[in-house]
Amino acid sequence: MARSGPSQRHQRIEAEMLRTLAELLSREVKDPRVGQVTVTAVTMKADMSEAKVYVLPFGGAQAPPEMLEGLARAAGFLRGEVGRRVGLRHAPRLEFAIDETFDRAAHLTALISAAVKSDQ
Numbered sequence: 001m002a003r004s005g006p007s008q009r010h011q012r013i014e015a016e017m018l019r020t021l022a023e024l025l026s027r028e029v030k031d032p033r034v035g036q037v038t039v040t041a042v043t044m045k046a047d048m049s050e051a052k053v054y055v056l057p058f059g060g061a062q063a064p065p066e067m068l069e070g071l072a073r074a075a076g077f078l079r080g081e082v083g084r085r086v087g088l089r090h091a092p093r094l095e096f097a098i099d100e101t102f103d104r105a106a107h108l109t110a111l112i113s114a115a116v117k118s119d120q
Contacts, residue, residue, distance in 0.1 A: 033070030
């Protein structure tokens with residue numbers, strides 16, 4: 001029988017990684033390029049070898065390319081700490097990406113509003 005989605009263990013690890021990364025980024029990472037960052041989601045590959053971490057700059061303080069450079073530089077440290085704190089024998093490689101969900105939602109809302117106005 002084929003699985004349609006991630007297992008409960010997989011989801012629990014993703015949630016625990018999100019919480020741990022948020023804590024580490026706010027307290028342990030000293031790189032000024034990172035600044036204040038909000039971790040919005042963590043998704044792991046099925047084999048748990050890689051995790052994509054979606055982030056947003058808090059208050060738009062840092063330019064995303066600089067922030068991503070700082071996060072990439074801290075990825076090794078973060079990987080080790082996440083593995084230790086979450087209790088993983090093999091911590092996944094971390095890849096950071098800007099979460100564009102909110103921008104896309106705002107864009108769709110604007111399109112819908114424009115369509116509604118043109119119908120009236």
